[in-house]
Amino acid sequence: MNYIARTEAKVVAVIGAGTIGASWSAWFLARGFRVNASDPSPEGEAFVRRFVANAWPQLVELEIATITLDEALARLVFTADIAEACKDADFVQENAPERIEIKQELLARIDEHLPEGRVIGSSTSGLKASDMQARMARPGRLVVAHPFNPPHLIPLVEIVGGRQTDEAACDWALGFYNDHGKRAIRVRKEVPGHIANRLQAALWREAAHLVSDGVASVSDVDAAITEGPGLRWAIMGPHLTFHLAGGDGGIRHFADHLGPAIKTWWDDLGAPVIDARLTDMLEEGVREEAGGRSTADLAAERDRKLIALLKTVKPGA
Amino acid sequence: MNYIARTEAKVVAVIGAGTIGASWSAWFLARGFRVNASDPSPEGEAFVRRFVANAWPQLVELEIATITLDEALARLVFTADIAEACKDADFVQENAPERIEIKQELLARIDEHLPEGRVIGSSTSGLKASDMQARMARPGRLVVAHPFNPPHLIPLVEIVGGRQTDEAACDWALGFYNDHGKRAIRVRKEVPGHIANRLQAALWREAAHLVSDGVASVSDVDAAITEGPGLRWAIMGPHLTFHLAGGDGGIRHFADHLGPAIKTWWDDLGAPVIDARLTDMLEEGVREEAGGRSTADLAAERDRKLIALLKTVKPGA
Numbered sequence: 001m002n003y004i005a006r007t008e009a010k011v012v013a014v015i016g017a018g019t020i021g022a023s024w025s026a027w028f029l030a031r032g033f034r035v036n037a038s039d040p041s042p043e044g045e046a047f048v049r050r051f052v053a054n055a056w057p058q059l060v061e062l063e064i065a066t067i068t069l070d071e072a073l074a075r076l077v078f079t080a081d082i083a084e085a086c087k088d089a090d091f092v093q094e095n096a097p098e099r100i101e102i103k104q105e106l107l108a109r110i111d112e113h114l115p116e117g118r119v120i121g122s123s124t125s126g127l128k129a130s131d132m133q134a135r136m137a138r139p140g141r142l143v144v145a146h147p148f149n150p151p152h153l154i155p156l157v158e159i160v161g162g163r164q165t166d167e168a169a170c171d172w173a174l175g176f177y178n179d180h181g182k183r184a185i186r187v188r189k190e191v192p193g194h195i196a197n198r199l200q201a202a203l204w205r206e207a208a209h210l211v212s213d214g215v216a217s218v219s220d221v222d223a224a225i226t227e228g229p230g231l232r233w234a235i236m237g238p239h240l241t242f243h244l245a246g247g248d249g250g251i252r253h254f255a256d257h258l259g260p261a262i263k264t265w266w267d268d269l270g271a272p273v274i275d276a277r278l279t280d281m282l283e284e285g286v287r288e289e290a291g292g293r294s295t296a297d298l299a300a301e302r303d304r305k306l307i308a309l310l311k312t313v314k315p316g317a
Numbered sequence: 318m319n320y321i322a323r324t325e326a327k328v329v330a331v332i333g334a335g336t337i338g339a340s341w342s343a344w345f346l347a348r349g350f351r352v353n354a355s356d357p358s359p360e361g362e363a364f365v366r367r368f369v370a371n372a373w374p375q376l377v378e379l380e381i382a383t384i385t386l387d388e389a390l391a392r393l394v395f396t397a398d399i400a401e402a403c404k405d406a407d408f409v410q411e412n413a414p415e416r417i418e419i420k421q422e423l424l425a426r427i428d429e430h431l432p433e434g435r436v437i438g439s440s441t442s443g444l445k446a447s448d449m450q451a452r453m454a455r456p457g458r459l460v461v462a463h464p465f466n467p468p469h470l471i472p473l474v475e476i477v478g479g480r481q482t483d484e485a486a487c488d489w490a491l492g493f494y495n496d497h498g499k500r501a502i503r504v505r506k507e508v509p510g511h512i513a514n515r516l517q518a519a520l521w522r523e524a525a526h527l528v529s530d531g532v533a534s535v536s537d538v539d540a541a542i543t544e545g546p547g548l549r550w551a552i553m554g555p556h557l558t559f560h561l562a563g564g565d566g567g568i569r570h571f572a573d574h575l576g577p578a579i580k581t582w583w584d585d586l587g588a589p590v591i592d593a594r595l596t597d598m599l600e601e602g603v604r605e606e607a608g609g610r611s612t613a614d615l616a617a618e619r620d621r622k623l624i625a626l627l628k629t630v631k632p633g634a
């Protein structure tokens with residue numbers, strides 16, 4: 001299959017315009033695309049337009065936006081009709097609910113109406129492309145293109161193909177996102193949670209274990225990340241961090257000399273159960289950590305710091 | 318046991334002045350303490366003075382330094398003699414090699430020469446206070462006070478007592494570090510790796526597994542952190558992150574609704590073996606990720622971004 005040149009892509013259909021779809025819409029508009037957004041909800045269009053307007057100052061501050069908000073809103077077309085949204089699209093970002101029957105039927109319809117040579121990216125966090133492509137006439141063009149929330153701010157996109165996916169469709173999607181400043185990565189096997197959510201789950205498992213086992217409070221475990229290794233992880237991933245920890249001998253020296261200590265820690269990691277007792281402990285601990293700050297306050301604080309961090313640490317991203 | 322008022326502490330003995338001890342020396346000097354640094358190496362004094370001078374611009378930029386470099390260096394006393402270093406100290410930060418016999422003997426000597434009412438903090442990453450305090454006449458004043466490297470920049474300090482440690486000594490150390498802008502946390506059980514290194518090990522286990530299993534390249538796994546959840550972890554720890562992910566229902570809603578998905582991921586996490594095959598894969602992958610940047614280049618880049626991040630995200634820390 002031949003796909004259109006990436007630079008020829010001008011129109012993106014965003015199918016499913018809840019929080020993820022609206023955030024994607026903001027990002028595609030910021031990068032200069034026309035966006036055909038589609039959602040069955042009668043509130044869908046108002047929701048997307050409000051989301052884009054709210055996100056715009058962030059997109060301007062991060063220099064992701066290349067046009068004005070008015071120009072962007074003029075390029076946003078909303079339709080409940082999937083066929084209408086797809087018929088002139090050069091790429092589809094699909095964000096439907098995480099149920100396999102819904103995805104299969106929707107992707108078959110998208111495939112039916114989308115012109116040849118166009119790739120479909122699914123934002124799914126939990127389903128496999130191999131399962132979702134079952135009813136498509138042209139399954140080769142479906143890739144998982146999983147963002148990290150919120151997609152308009154966070155650079156990561158995980159690209160995974162299914163059994164019937166063309167290698168060229170994966171390559172096209174990787175290049176397309178990266179052309180526009182995302183950091184798309186290639187996941188070579190379909191595994192539960194792709195990569196980032198698995199890593200996040202691995203970290204949280206031990207964090208929850210330490211609380212469950214009475215080793216430390218929720219807020220102290222959180223601080224052990226944010227005031228310690230978490231400061232590095234916005235800058236360098238775990239492998240490069242340990243490469244530097246190995247000095248001149250790099251990660252080989254690290255593996256040879258600290259491997260045995262790490263093995264000891266690995267063997268002692270916990271496997272907590274998310275039951276009523278642990279949920280109570282977590283809720284009480286988080287309440288203490290929040291110290292009276294509402295969820296809205298905390299989210300605003302996080303977003304403000306996230307923007308500042310992205311400006312500082314990811315210039316040009 | 319009564320300990321001196323924290324505000325009365327003016328002199329810190331830094332026993333063991335390699336990289337960790339020199340970094341601690343820079344931090345204590347920046348906070349206005351006189352530092353008695355001690356190390357058996359004939360190069361010890363020159364090493365510490367050079368380290369402090371190199372670190373000073375960072376300490377000024379982060380507003381941790383309250384005095385000039387000349388003032389600081391005038392307050393730095395170096396002696397190979399442990400008794401001399403401890404005799405007028407108000408706190409000891411011990412950073413000897415990680416061997417239990419060395420620590421036991423050294424801590425007994427420190428304890429012998431340090432005045433009453435003074436706490437001893439050990440930087441150990443791998444040993445237990447319960448074991449280290451075996452030969453001390455006053456074991457109640459020994460706490461583990463484990464920094465995250467480099468101590469002059471990273472706020473985290475993990476405080477853990479041993480079986481014979483006074484609760485008051487732990488409280489004193491917690492308050493002391495926090496008075497000066499550190500984020501000291503209380504570890505309530507002696508567990509291998511304390512907290513931060515366990516969490517780091519948990520994350521790296523899955524990262525190494527994904528490489529070992531061929532799911533993604535070293536650089537793509539690292540990017541899955543630095544361009545995704547790692548951006549959050551400098552700002553909010555895993556518990557508060559998931560509290561916000563739960564919306565109005567907070568972490569209880571999150572646990573109830575996403576717990577089953579997370580359980581699926583937990584059950585699928587890997588347990589790699591650090592053998593020759595994996596070490597080769599990691600070394601090759603890190604080389605590709607470094608893209609010609611030397612270890613020194615990478616470390617300089619990390620430190621530059623770390624300073625920028627600390628200024629942005631941890632104002633006042």
